[in-house]
Amino acid sequence: MPLIANRYEPTGNASWGGMGELNECEDRNLSRKVMLKRVFKPSDLPRLLDEQKALIRLRSKHVVQLLDVVSFKWNNQDIRCLVLEHIQGTDLDKLNFKADEDYQKTLWQIATGISEIHAAGVIHRDIKPQNIRRDQNGIIKIFDFGLAREAGKDDKTKSITGTIGYMAPELFGTKTISFTAAIDTFSFARTALALLGVQPHNEKPKAIVAGSVIAAQPGLNAEVARTLEACLDMSPAARPPMFEVAKLLGRDLLRDKHRARVGTQKQAYELNASKRTVNLTFKNQGSLSIRYDGYDFKITALTGNVYVNNTKASVGMTMLSACVITIGSAAPRAFVTFDISNPEVMA
């Protein structure tokens, strides 16, 4: 076969026979591999390009880069392909996970990616482990945007959107299918369970009983389990938006990893998971206790006049990222600096 567009040479690796839907090629100009993704219906090309442009503008690290668009003839057929970045790595359906921090960080990355896709106004439509890859640096990449609808792998899925088992319930049964970004939310949670070995049934999903995810996966963090259950709600409107799912998962990755430096004129203390409470007292002016609950530093007890960045402190108040605590309303007063830091969760 001659070079495509004078630069792309098929390597013979194709995910679906011959000139199938996804072909690996060598880009002769840059001596690197790229993926040629066939667009079956030429009328879909403008929509796909628009989606790709929207995604490029977001510069998400979880989305594969569009490099080129090519048209050529093959076996007397007009072929159009998107040329996409080739990511070396492993598809998630080939990886084994257990409910640990690596799993949670993977979920957080997927959720972040989907929420970025949604922020671009794009709905993926076919989130499943086979469409998500972990690259050699551990970065999650999401593939196959909006193509599910036109290129079903078999007759059963041809007329509808997505892959049975991962598809949201609202996609079943009606002729005119209207859907929202919440279909990706459902598929995300189904994917999360599949990664733990809970494979989906090849049928329209049924409502799950509250608490069943945690019951089946006791190793799972309770908050993550509750989030996944909410994502699997039969009603699309009841599912949380993906940015909230990502935020929750990210927050949990930092559980018990924060530190607070508490600096008085005489001494500096550190609060962290192994030392959770500090009691501060100054003469007869006042006192307070601050406790670290794994996510936040909160005031748990208080006497006298205490201010945090000049706001009157109250029990239950969450400490700000960097603040000054003042004990006493008139001199002599004590000033205590309070600064929270944490490792960065970064893909």
Added chain:
Amino acid sequence: MIAPGTQLASRYEIVSYIASGGMQDVYKANDSLTGEVVALKTPQAGQTNKRFKQSAILSARISNYNVAKTFDYFEEGNACYLIEEYVDGTTLEAATLDVIPQIDPHLAAYLMLRIAKGLAASHQAQVAHRDLKPSNILVDSNFSAVKITDFGIATLADELFEEIIAKNGDLTRSTSGTVKGALPYMAPEMMFRKPGDLVGCEADIWSLGALMFRLMTGAYPFGEGMMVPVNVEKRQPLSWPRFLTGKAQYTPLSNSIIGIVEKCLVYDKAQRPVALDVVRSCEELCFHFAPREFGVVSEVKWSTGFVTSSRGAKIFYHNDSLYGAAPAKVGSKVVFSAHNGTPFPRAHPIVVCP
């Protein structure tokens, strides 16, 4: 010079000239296919197209968020062009050293984690940068993008370097501007290399250590010019200024970063951590990152003061948050992160600029 409006490869339209990288000219261009703004690079007169293509191929092997991505390469007429991800901002050199005398340890941790991530991905793809320095890192205005660029630029310089080595024995006695600019960040095995020596990824770790030292202290770790090889060769210990550990608020983080940087700057390349080790160490650092703003000190009291930010807001600061070598005086220019507070936001960290 390529005139604005010129179209190349029926796809890229030149918007404006950005800079000359010493070996190549860089333009801002529009990609009509994707609608994106891209950087277009082309070798300067005197550079061979073959080396330019070789450097493009090297950089194209890396795909990482902290490395400026290579999108395309093509030849048209007698010239060749590289299309790279465009970062709307400036170099790390211009964003820090030109305006901030020394960065605070929170910003240092934030930057080092990202640069190390970019290096880890390129080393994983078996590509060494070999000329890592603050002017080869691109950042946007609030540091949300931190991307290493010019992977493969060292390939362009190879010919020049080989000539110098053949003439002088090694690079250390060169009067070339390219070499002089690179020396303060250059690993010993690069500096003292003999004809035919291969310089690997370990050299980037040294450069990472050297550039972090520079950003955090404002000084070069081994001096400048002819003193660099002398000081490197005698394994002169690093001298960290006292302000890094002078305030209780900053001491633990400063000490942690100093520990990582010192490991990077070990003379024996086999003893240095690999990029992934540096990433892991940086991932353990506890820090707080918020965007930086500039302002001017408006009031100084016993242990506190006020700043007027460049956006006109009144900001409170406590001396414990004041970081760096210079004291705050009324009229001092400062850079800071603002945190919620009543009645005024609180600056932390806050650093006095020259």
